[in-house]
Each structure stands twice: as structure tokens, then as C-alpha cells.
Amino acid sequence: MLLHQFHSRFPTEDACIEYFKAVRMQQGVSCPECKTITHKWLGGRKVFQCPQCGCLIPLTKGTVMEHSKLSLSSWFYTMHLMTSVKQVLSAKEVQPQLGASQYPPIWLMMMKLRNIMGKRDAIYELSGEVELDEAFFPIRVPEEAQGETIRRGAGSQRQAKVLVIVESKSADEVLLSYLKSQDKGDKAGKFASMMKGKSIKKVVHYIKMFVLDNLNANTIDKIVREYVAKDAVVITDNSSSHVNLSEYFSKHESFTEKGNVDEVVKSVLPWVHIVIGRCRDGIAAIHGDVDAQFLQLYLNEYCWKFNRRFFRDSSDPKYDLFDRLVKISALYTSDIKWRNYEQIDDEDVI
Ligand SMILES: [Zn+2]
Known part of the structure; x- marks a missing residue:
């Protein structure tokens, strides 16, 4: 609006x-x-x-x-x-x-x-083709760790571990669901023909992000089981954090990042890394190092808005993002x- x-x-x-x-x-x-x-x-x-x-x-x-x-x-x-x-x-x-x-x-x-x-x-689950990876977000060194030597890498007190899950869908499918949500399903054919021959075949649909206490397989397994549909195709790298996923999901594809990280990122897990980069840079630019206990709340806002990004500029109050926020503000405490x-x-x- x-x-x-x-x-x-x-x-x-x-x-x-x-x-x-x-x-x-x-x-x-x-x-x-x-x-x-x-x-x-x-x-x-x-x-x-x-x-x-x-x-x-x-x-x-x-x-x-x-x-x-x-x-x-x-x-x-x-x-x-x-x-x-x-x-x-x-x-x-x-x-x-x-x-x-x-x-x-x-x-x-x-x-x-x-x-x-x-x-x-939290009421929605992701389905279809789902990319999943862990990311590190900068945080303020917690009070209890101040005075300690700051560790580098994955165990650093300056970083929070975040699980990022991205559902990608064919561009046509995302467009169709958007048009249907705006009562314009009849225009789907026209837009689908416009997409023909375009290089964009898959686009990000919905995302979820969770601050993690640790990178244990059980921690990640519990979240993924709760928020990803059982019949989803789950794509990950080959880290030990994902060892349990094959037991639950019938289609779990994992790829090693060893040797040629860039190639795997670009070809196998492109969207999850794009989303991580944009979200992390945006939060860092505006908020600096955030207090770890509030990082999840910032991620909530980013994901909620991202998942409804098509409604930001809607001219119809029925679909406007503002109106959606007012509606949920009346539903939740x-x-x-x-x-x-x-x-x-x-x-x-x-
Ligand atoms: Zn009464």
C-alpha cells in the first residue's frame, strides 16, 4: 500500500x-x-x-x-x-x-x-522440491562469553547457527497460485504463454528459517519433520547434520560440497544460498550484530514478508500485505x- x-x-x-x-x-x-x-x-x-x-x-x-x-x-x-x-x-x-x-x-x-x-x-509446511542448508548469522558476543577468547569458524561466539529451508517450484506454478489467490485464475494461460522460452524455470516459493542451538542431526531432523511434507524432495549438501533425513523422506538427494563448493552451490542449492545472503546482509546492514535471543524474531519478519512478497504492492486492500498483517494481529497474542x-x-x- x-x-x-x-x-x-x-x-x-x-x-x-x-x-x-x-x-x-x-x-x-x-x-x-x-x-x-x-x-x-x-x-x-x-x-x-x-x-x-x-x-x-x-x-x-x-x-x-x-x-x-x-x-x-x-x-x-x-x-x-x-x-x-x-x-x-x-x-x-x-x-x-x-x-x-x-x-x-x-x-x-x-x-x-x-x-x-x-x-x-508455523502453520504452513513446505513441499515439492526443498533445499536445505545451515548458515551462520553475525550476533553480538553474549554477555557470558565476553572476556573469552573469540573462536573462529563454526563454533564462534560471534555467530548464530540458522537452518534455512527453501521450497522451489516451477515459475508457472508460482504464477498460477498467485493469480488464483487474486481471483485472476482465468489469466493463467496468458501469463504461462508469456513465460514460454524464458530462462527462469524454477523460482523460490516459500522459505523458513530457524535459529539452532547446535548442528546435531537430531536437532535438524526434528524441525524438518515438523515443517516439511513427507513426500517432499529434500536436497542438501552431504554434511553429517543431514544423516537422519534419508530415513524419513523418500526422496533425499545429498551432494558433497567438498572440492568444488561453488559448483554445488550454483547447480544444486542455488536458492537457499541466495536467500541466506540477502537475509543476512539485510539484517546486518540495518541492525548490526543482533542479540542472539532476538535473531529468530528478525528472521520471522524476513520470512513472513518474503513468503508474501507478491502482495506488497497489491492495489486491492483485500490482498494487501498490510491488511494481511492486521488480520493476523487480530488472531494471535x-x-x-x-x-x-x-x-x-x-x-x-x-
Ligand atoms: Zn458471555
Whole structure:
């Protein structure tokens, strides 16, 4: 969505409230006391009321905004900013845009949004042809390791291990699913004929990234079994981290990276390495060395936006990326705390 479209759709706090109310009513507002699905809205108090037991349900109850003291327009504008760019925005950049005097509430809001993006993507599994590899992302040296000699290579305290899984599909197939999602399935034939003779045969469809505690085969096996369809064709290098995969997947192709790494990367695992490079460079450029405990949240945002990249510029609000984020913000809650300092309650900060 373009900035002027955002301003014309949401000129006031009331406009944001009206829209969020409509989204919640469409999803069904459940009474926390008697579980009745109620649609009664008390406009003056801006709350729902259960027609059965009379219970009052705040507009943001059971959503990611629950307990937040920030206005809905601050949430909406932040969601607009986050969904307008490919990269993972920093709260330091968003804070002045909102005219906010304090940094913690903005940081927390964005981390909560990243948290629910991860929850949403977790419901989908990857299928078809799936490339899989591990990557190392730069992180700040953890406090407990400060003062230690910094190790080089895979065991370095400066690096987090990340499992990256990329589903690639034929270009035609990705195009068709995009067109169908926009009710334009009838145009598929026209676009398919445009693709004929083009050199792009396979493109990245969806991706997933997970911060790993270690590179043990069992650790990787558990994640892959959970998020990759059993009938997928899994393509990996020949590292020991992947030894269990052949037992589970009927089609596991592994290739040795020894000797000619570049050739294997280009010919066998091209997409996973392209995705790793773009994501790692983008996060490093904007955030520098991130705190290891928050890296997964940044990856969540990158993956969620990447997986819906075709919707970023949609002119139809029905499909716009911003609207998708508003919808999931109404569906999920987040228990992320300010820098995970449990002793500080959310409500003191946000
Ligand atoms: Zn009730």
C-alpha cells in the first residue's frame, strides 16, 4: 500500500478503530466468559458486549495489541511501514516516524509483530522440491562469553547457527497460485504463454528459517519433520547434520560440497544460498550484530514478508500485505517482554 493510500484509508484513530472492529467481527469475537461468539458493539465505549452474559470485551482483547497503551493508529502506521519494505526495519527508525518519545514501547510493538508473523508461518509446511542448508548469522558476543577468547569458524561466539529451508517450484506454478489467490485464475494461460522460452524455470516459493542451538542431526531432523511434507524432495549438501533425513523422506538427494563448493552451490542449492545472503546482509546492514535471543524474531519478519512478497504492492486492500498483517494481529497474542526482562511488566512499558 502506498503512503497516500494509507493516509486516505486511516486519517484518524477512529478510522483505525472502525477497521479493526470490522476485522474482528469478521473473524468472530469470542466471549472469554461464556464463549459466545458475539457481534454486539458499544460504540461509545469502543468495546464488544456479549449478548448472553453481558461481559465487556475490549477491542484489542485476545489480539497482539492486548495491554498496549499505544494508539491503534501507531500500530497501524508501524504495520504499514513494516510491510512497505523488504528489509527488517529497526525500531530506532520507526520511533521518530511515530513521534514517540520513548524507544521501549516501539521496540516491543515491533517484536510482538515479528512474534506473531512466526506463529502464522508455523502453520504452513513446505513441499515439492526443498533445499536445505545451515548458515551462520553475525550476533553480538553474549554477555557470558565476553572476556573469552573469540573462536573462529563454526563454533564462534560471534555467530548464530540458522537452518534455512527453501521450497522451489516451477515459475508457472508460482504464477498460477498467485493469480488464483487474486481471483485472476482465468489469466493463467496468458501469463504461462508469456513465460514460454524464458530462462527462469524454477523460482523460490516459500522459505523458513530457524535459529539452532547446535548442528546435531537430531536437532535438524526434528524441525524438518515438523515443517516439511513427507513426500517432499529434500536436497542438501552431504554434511553429517543431514544423516537422519534419508530415513524419513523418500526422496533425499545429498551432494558433497567438498572440492568444488561453488559448483554445488550454483547447480544444486542455488536458492537457499541466495536467500541466506540477502537475509543476512539485510539484517546486518540495518541492525548490526543482533542479540542472539532476538535473531529468530528478525528472521520471522524476513520470512513472513518474503513468503508474501507478491502482495506488497497489491492495489486491492483485500490482498494487501498490510491488511494481511492486521488480520493476523487480530488472531494471535504475543508474550514477548521488553528485552525479555521478566521483572518488568509489559504494561509499564508499552
Ligand atoms: Zn458471555
